[in-house]
Amino acid sequence: MKLFNKVVGTSIPRADAHEKVTGTALYIDDLRFPRTLKMKVLRAGVPHAIINSIEISKAIDMPGVHKVFTGKSLNLDKNHLFGTCIFDQAPLAIDKVRHAGEIVAVVIAETEKQALAAIKNIDVDFKELPFILDPIEAVGKEAPLIHEQNGKYHHVPTFVPEPQTNIFYKYHLKKGDYEHVFQDAEITVEDNFEYPLMNHAAIEPHGAIAQWDHTGELHLWSSSQAPFVLREVLADYFKIKQMIKIHIHIPYLGGGFGGKSDYTIEPLVALAAQLVPGYHVKFVLTRKEVFIGSVLGRGMKGHMKLGAKKDGTLVGIEATQYFSDGAYGDTGCNVVLAAGHNCVGPYFFPKCNLKSFGVYTNSAPVGAFRGYGHPEGQFMIERLLEKLALKLGMEYDDLRMKNFLRPADTNSLGQIINEHNGDIRKCFTQTITKLNEIPLPPEDESFFYGRAAVGLIKSPVQTANASSNVFLKFNEDLTVNISTGGVELGQGSLTVLAQIAAQTLHIPVSNIRINYEINTQLTPYEWQTVASMTTMRVGNAIISACEKSITQFKQNAALVWDYALNDIVYDGTKVSYQDRFLDLKELVLGYQYSDGHTVGNPILTTGSSVVRNVTFPDLETGQYQPYEWTFGSQGVDLKINKKTGEITILHFVTALDAGKVINPALARGQVTGGVMQGIGQALKEKIVYDESGNMTTTNLRRYAIPRLSDMPEKFSCIFIETPQPDGPFGARPIAEHPALGPPSVILNAIQRVTGISFTSIPVTKERMLNALKAGEK
Amino acid sequence: MELTIIINKKDYAFSVDPSDSLLSILREHLSLTGTKNGCSQGHCGACTVVVNGKAVKSCITKAKKLENAEVLTIEGVSSNFILHAIQEAFIEATAVQCGFCTPGYIMELYALLQADPDAEKEEIHKALEKHLCRCTGYQPIIDAALLAQEKIKNS
Secondary structure (H helix, E strand, C coil): CHHHHHCCCCCCCCCCHHHHHCCCCCEHHHCCCCCEEEEEEEECCCCCEEEEEEECHHHHCCCCEEEEEECCCCCCCCCCCECCCECCECCCCCCEECCCCCEEEEEEECCHHHHHHHHCCCEEEEEECCCCCCHHHHCCCCCCCCCCCCCCCCECCCCCCCCCCCEEEEEEEEECCHHHCCCCCCEEEEEEEEEEEECCCCCCCCEEEEEECCCCCEEEEECCCCHHHHHHHHHHHCCCCCHHHEEEEECECCCCCCCCCCCCCHHHHHHHHHCCCCCEEEEECCHHHHHHHCCEEEEEEEEEEEEECCCCCEEEEEEEEEEECCCCCHHHHHHHHHHHHHCCCCECCCEEEEEEEEECCCCCCECCCCCCCHHHHHHHHHHHHHHHHHHHCCCHHHHHHHHECCCCCECCCCCECCHHHCCHHHHHHHHHHHHHCCCCCCCCCCEEEEEEEEEEEECCCCCCCCEEEEEEEECCCCCEEEEECCCCCCCCHHHHHHHHHHHHHCCCHHHEEECCCEECCCCCCECCCCCCCHHHHHHHHHHHHHHHHHHHHHHHHHHHHCCCHHHCEECCCEEEECCEEEEHHHCEEEEECCCCCEEEEECEEEEEEECCCCCCCCCCCCCCCCCCCEEEEEEEEEEEECCCCCEEEEEEEEEEECCCCCCHHHHHHHHHHHHHHHHHHHHCCCCCECCCCCECCCCCCCCCCCCHHHCCCEEEEEEECCCCCCCHHHCCCCCCHHHCCHHHHHHHHHHHHHCCCCCECCCCHHHHHHHHHHHHC | CEEEEEECCEEEEEECCCCCEHHHHHHHHCCCCCCCCCCCCCCCCCCEEEECCEEEEHHHCEHHHCCCCEEECHHHCCECCECCHHHHHHHHCCCCCCCCCHHHHHHHHHHHHHHCCCCCHHHHHHHHCCCCCCCCCCHHHHHHHHHHHHHHHHC
16 A cells, blocks of 8 residues: 555656647647637737727628627727726727737637638728837836826726826835945945846647627636636626636646736637627637737846945845836736845845836736746846956855855845745755766867856745635545646646645555646636646645545544544555454445445545735835745856857756655756746847837747757756645745746856856847957957 | 548548648648647647658648648557557657647657658757747657657667
8 A cells, every 4th residue: 555655756657648649638729619700800000009990891791700899899998997906908909009919800700711801801090109118218207108097997905006107016125224225335236137028939829719608608718827817807897797607618728838827818709709699709819919919028127236245245235127018017017026026036135125117018918927027136136146246256156155045034025034945055056066067168269168057036926815726526436536726738737736646645646637627617716827836736735635535534434433533544445443444445435334324425525725824015115925935046057159159058957946846757847948948038039029119029930939959958957855844745836947047047157258248138149249249359 | 622632541522722721621621630730830840740751830731732642640640549659758758748739749750750760869859950849948859759769669
């Protein structure tokens, strides 16, 4: 029976692998329904304009067309806005467009071709307005106002907008004597930084299918990480008074990375379907539409200043970050908050004065993206520490080791760091040790060779009452079905959660089935699948449900034996008391005596895990209690081609204090995948708009995500395991974290070996070459 | 126009529009949804299938050019619930995460290793370079490809 004790910590194959390698796993675009109509949309093509008129009559008469509509034709107004933080968005433009990808008209037709033909017959007359893409310019007094109603939108108390400006949210965190941050400083360094807009570029484009049935209930299938957020938003928007009348279904997701969290196209698809009751309306974005019409990530311009003693002890930090959050601010609010207090990195500062602004601009809206407000600050602080070390004449690594948060230190929010939060010094020293295993070649005729290492920290950003909940049922043959609202988007949740259940129940992992398909009618509430929290939060809910199941088996046995529950032992195959035992199969539906009468109940339980002690930010000080942290470190060896500027990653090392690794192969996959995304951000990826305010990086060539040839020659993944006391088997979140460090560590390595100090990314081959050439002069 | 294509060893007669892609034939006419549409522009490789022994991106391949062509999709790779060695290798090397790019990679390798089971590592890299994966960081996919080659050689 002890055989199954060791499934946690082993690299069992993925639960969903068979379906995925045979092409039988179903994603949103693979779903087929009767009476399905296709939806296509017309997008503005101008970044900021008043809609004078939209002529749809020609399109309505086209073959196969069922409906054509605009915001005006449906009489939408300021009472038809949705959101979760700031209700500033309508499903499509009403009287104004605020970014070039904004939808102004919708066609529902029998086929995609017919819908596209009809779209071509819609004429829009705009009165164009000045537009703005730069977040710092957008907060200037001269800037065109993107939302005249800013300040009048319904919003939750935490996010206070500044009326008559483009600032929809300002976060200000004060720690210690924040007005005299550098009073004790003997040396200061500062710089301006830019982390441009980026795209998640999940290989599966977003899609949704909606149907309103004959009783007026809404059925929606979506490629979403957030079924229960969708349910809330749609119930509110469509004034559906009972959630039992909304059916949200989630199939497999082809990657998310935050780009499919909250909501994107779902309110509009539901609105379209409402016009053709009984029909399924299907809308799948083209790749171009994913870029211009879903959500973007990042987009920060900022300034940071550090103060230190001559021995390198950090004494204070000031930072101001402006986030170009695009046309709508709702999905950006919490990113701005997280960026504000996390920009200090894993370092101790007695004084902090940190400001972050969520700013309306005329780009596509910005939302969650792997790292959620952390990569931007991590980039600034680690680049500045490099500058500080140079100025102090101090070893880079010594400066970091000196200032890493220690147990009993307080972070920017005043939270006390404990031993159990993990060991950043161990992560950092092991990263360097790993790098040192392979000597870095000296500069030669063709190449510079550079090395650097940085620290990282991330806290999962979640709403204060975020919870995970599961249903668990034992079947007659002792297999177990567990139902969760956690979405499998590639991260491996189906596998890891089954491992957690198997080990808790002491049964084979092959006997556990976690549902992949989510249906809000059947699946218990789950806040959303974000913040790297599925292993931890859903895992804890599963442990709770498993423990209750074990108790139920014992309860059934106790009824038979009339012994106290505490004396009965469960071992995964039977329950026993001294020399008496009952097979679990005899108890799984309750115990049936030989005459037929039955005592006890079938084994059926629930489990919950609610985030505790998380609070809302104080409006005056910015202080609040978020959840805890994961510490880590990343290091790189790279070479720079002197003739071409090409940067090759030779060795990339990631060390994370994971608490406990449930499945090493899957954890490693999160690291290699996250590192590659980070390398893409460091060297290749950037959303670009042209002079007309239209995006030019709208395909996977122009927006160059890393290819196989961009891969490091060697990946190293190190997992430290300082158990998280409230984590399942000690585990803590690790999924977003590997994407955080690559930009700063790569740019630091470049600086160490060439002396060239980049403060923005990406450092493309061309940019590197130009900088090398400029240095020669 | 009328057209016959042999798909997964079965003959299919279609009436197609000259602009129809092979991908739309597979997905929309036959509901062979294992072939994925990631970009419709030939950039991501998710839609890769094997046509007359060669890996092609079905989204930019016009159906009208495929009279009597032999097409193999992911649905035709395994039979009777038995996985192909490449599929086994993808599972064993943890080369699958979200799975959306997976069928395309498998078809690419199928064409390559069918034509040349002894393909050099460089050739394998060159073939895989045509595809995009946003989840794995590529290392597990290379591992899977080399493992698949070993399995095929040893079988």
